Amino acid sequence: MSTPDVAKAAPALPGFRISRSTRMHKIVLVLSVAIIAVLAAVPLFAENAFMRNMVTFFTLVALAQMWNLLAGYAGLVSIGQQAYIGLGAYGLWLIGDVLGLNPFLAVFLAGLLAVAVALPVAPLIFRLRGGYFSIGTWVIAEVVRLIVSNIQATGGGSGKTVLSAARLPIETRITGTYLLALAVALGAILLVYFLLRSRTGLALTAIRDNDIAAQSSGVNVFRSKLIVWVVAAYVCGVIGAVVAMNLLRIQPAAAFTINWTAYALFIVVIGGFGTIEGPIIGAVIYFALLQSLSQYGTLYMLLLGIVAVIMATVAPKGIWGFIVKKWDIHLFPVSRRLVLDTPADQDVKPAEKPGPAPMAESV
């Protein structure tokens, strides 16, 4: 091909654009606003027991979003997020009871306690890769759990009661915690959404696919992973504080249990890795099962383990992956697709450019 041809062909290029949202995304947006409005109105008519139950659901959604952000997007398969959940719970006690701040404000500050641990340990455990990174995150959780259980100031093995929250009028506390939990779940979803649409989101996708190639293309792998790591620690801290607001009692064995990670992992594996929709669907399924099977405790965990192993082996993309494959639905516009603006008159002159075949409508 001679040079002038290329020059001539170039102006014809504006025939495409990069698109993210589609008409469906606008419908989804309207529906989401409606659902959120209904959820926010729940305290007007629902009973306390229902709201306390929903707090559990919202914290599971937020936790699963964070775990998915780490494992599904940044390739950081943490099995130690319980460190930050527990720290957040104790943070609520520390800031609410010891420092005397309003417990609703303390919930958001409690996340900073988690960050205070997550930040300095990051350079250490980021030296480990794959499965060894996972165990490294667990070591950190164990260290935090052991220290908290061993010192008397935090109540040792028997823990603490969050008096500042317990002293609130019961209606205020339960309604407030409900709305707080709803806000945290929505905040977690929006945080992941905007993070993925940002420059960091692109970097993360590159790192997940091949971190060495990403690094050599100029992506700051350490910085991108660190952002995700710290964000996830903060949100997990806030989740822990919300859980403590809901239960009022904090014990190291429960606050730092690896079951937190197990729940998150089940939800994400069942719902779908590396998508925003997956953890939401997974949380709904998990929560529905929990309501009907929780009296079986051990058997329930056993079944979840079996389901997780089967899903991860047979259908690693989860339920949402199946839906995407079948109907190509994306509720959240985080991926970019190429759209060719081809008015009919432009399209019928292929003789000028016989080379490349017409591109697909979407990629």
Add this chain to the structure above:
Amino acid sequence: MVWANVTVQGILLGGLYALFATGLALVFGVMRMVNLAHGDLGILAAFIALFIVQSLGLPLLWATVLTIAIMFILGYVLQRGLLNFTLGTDDTRPIVVTFGLSIIIQNALILKFSADSQGLDAGKIENISIKISNQMSIGWFPLIVFLTAVAVIAVLELFLARAKLGRAFRATSDDREAAELMGINNKHIYSLAMAIALAIVALAGVLLAIRTTFDPTQGGFRLIYAFEAVIMGGMGSMWGTLAGGIILGVAQTLGTQAFGAGWGLVAGHLVFLTVLAVKPSGFFAKTVTA
């Protein structure tokens, strides 16, 4: 002299940690897979031995041999029938699947045996010791455990260095495609590696069960200690793993002696994190892949 005694006890404890760690290191070395259910599989072996002793009435020695054989077969089947399918796709799948396995084993054991602590009784060998001075005595059983760890690692190193199968292990580890081209069946090699790893962890589990009490939830701690031993020792070196186990054991017993019960485990973890900070490749690393 008290401190010398504590150090010696720590070294002996380190042997048990190393025995747990050997299988983890072998599996990682051969197929670059971290088995998060490794500790739980060791605890599973302890329960299998307990079941054989209690239900079939076999002597402990035969129960141990039988348990090792069962775990060897289980390892092969587990790798061939499940874990091989998770390899070579992305890094997260084997982690998720082995974590799921760990949850399954733990809860299945609780359903069958309850969450109560159990013990395996080996008779009077558990209580006799060699008295060296007034403040130092070495228990026969911890010594046997330590020597068993040394023997297992020596045999394994010899096997990897000299045996034909050991060569195949190393070849697959170095370059799986090239090994396949040379006529090695990687799937079979991986499964044999897991079988050997679980046979060793079965021995470790039974020895742990004799040495102390055990319950279904302890697998995770065993995994963490094994991991710390592997990382501190350095990848690719079984003797390094033994050294890592000893460092951890000594850190824990000295920590307990210095700061009181409860802080020993913290001391062990902190020593591990310090090693990770100043010498992330471990002390005796042979391979570069982390």
